[in-house]
Amino acid sequence: MAPQNRRSSRNVSRRKFILGAGTAGLAGLAGCTGGSDSPSDGSDHTTNGDDSEAESSGLDSSVLTADGSSTVFPITNLGSSYWNSNPEAGDGDYWPESWANEEYGTDMRLADFFAKKYGYEPTGERSNPPFRTSVALSHSGTGVEGVMENRVDIGDSSASAEAELSGSGNEDELDNFVDHVVGVDGQPIVVSREIADAGIESVTIDQLKAIYRQEITNWEEVGGPSREILALGRAEGSGTDTAFRNNVYGDPNAPISPDQRFGQNQQLQQAVSQADNAIAYIALAFVEPEGGTPPIGLEIDGTLYEYGENLGAKEYPLSRDLHAYTWKDTSRKEAAFINVLLSDFGQEVFVRGNDYFALPEDRLQSEREKVAASKYT
Numbered sequence: 001m002a003p004q005n006r007r008s009s010r011n012v013s014r015r016k017f018i019l020g021a022g023t024a025g026l027a028g029l030a031g032c033t034g035g036s037d038s039p040s041d042g043s044d045h046t047t048n049g050d051d052s053e054a055e056s057s058g059l060d061s062s063v064l065t066a067d068g069s070s071t072v073f074p075i076t077n078l079g080s081s082y083w084n085s086n087p088e089a090g091d092g093d094y095w096p097e098s099w100a101n102e103e104y105g106t107d108m109r110l111a112d113f114f115a116k117k118y119g120y121e122p123t124g125e126r127s128n129p130p131f132r133t134s135v136a137l138s139h140s141g142t143g144v145e146g147v148m149e150n151r152v153d154i155g156d157s158s159a160s161a162e163a164e165l166s167g168s169g170n171e172d173e174l175d176n177f178v179d180h181v182v183g184v185d186g187q188p189i190v191v192s193r194e195i196a197d198a199g200i201e202s203v204t205i206d207q208l209k210a211i212y213r214q215e216i217t218n219w220e221e222v223g224g225p226s227r228e229i230l231a232l233g234r235a236e237g238s239g240t241d242t243a244f245r246n247n248v249y250g251d252p253n254a255p256i257s258p259d260q261r262f263g264q265n266q267q268l269q270q271a272v273s274q275a276d277n278a279i280a281y282i283a284l285a286f287v288e289p290e291g292g293t294p295p296i297g298l299e300i301d302g303t304l305y306e307y308g309e310n311l312g313a314k315e316y317p318l319s320r321d322l323h324a325y326t327w328k329d330t331s332r333k334e335a336a337f338i339n340v341l342l343s344d345f346g347q348e349v350f351v352r353g354n355d356y357f358a359l360p361e362d363r364l365q366s367e368r369e370k371v372a373a374s375k376y377t
Helices: 023-031 052-056 073-085 110-116 140-148 171-176 193-197 205-211 239-249 265-274 332-342 344-354 361-370
Strands: 064-068 133-135 154-157 181-185 189-191 202-204 230-234 260-262 278-281 295-300 303-305 320-327
Touching (some): 073 332, 073 344, 140 154, 181 361, 202 205, 230 239
Parallel strands (some): 230 278
Antiparallel strands (some): 295 303
């Protein structure tokens, strides 16, 4: 985790009036997907259910655990919900015939089908997968450290382990991480609805840098209304913040001075929507084009990067990989679950379904090779 930047406190202005009102209710997000597309019985409780089949085969059937980035969380947690639900083939909501029968040629339940590739015995039962999964919600730095300290199996991170461990004294551990990229985030810039409605459609990269260093403090300075800018950011140690500083300023530890920081993308989304003068950098999954967090364009060297157009372009500096790290040799159990996220089904439902970019075919094949079932037979 990157060390915190120490800076002198500044006088409190009205820009700091948002104190996270209403964010207490977001605490429950750590145990749910937050959307209507997750199976009703796909909970992340750590009870194992009936593990007799897996135990009899000598395979590890304990609960697979993950923790970390709130950006990666929508992908791994939705995948976890589907896995734990173990829906039957033909379930139109969660394992439809178009995927189970037509794409994969199976009549097996979802988790049974993918786990069997790795030697696990199918259970044939709803809500009783060959092993259960549990995904927690925190920060990228926490996920990276959790894997390194053997507290969790998978560490979700929206910044590289190298960036997260920069300056921590643990850089010599980097060779022990196995990096599984499961999707790509375009990390757009969003503003409060009132600012978008007032005519702000884009800012330049230099203006963005100045806003987060408190060198530009009024929307009037970038062609907007005469109103103070409320610059909001993610907590130090979060992958979103590390990636923002690394991609915008060229240094994961670059000093910036947002008016307020928030621990989760969910909290940041709420803060922007409750204000009338805010700007923020946020994960793609939390953009609401017609709601409280409308995106604006970012102009870089004469090219305008816009939501829904070209945020996935290689040249867009805020584009970043979404990681699911494992430690040293990825276990059979870890590989089975990560393989679901990398499957065509997982990329469509868990990645694109959360408004992230699926991996291009060449990268997808490379990532699949890391967890190929043939390595575990």
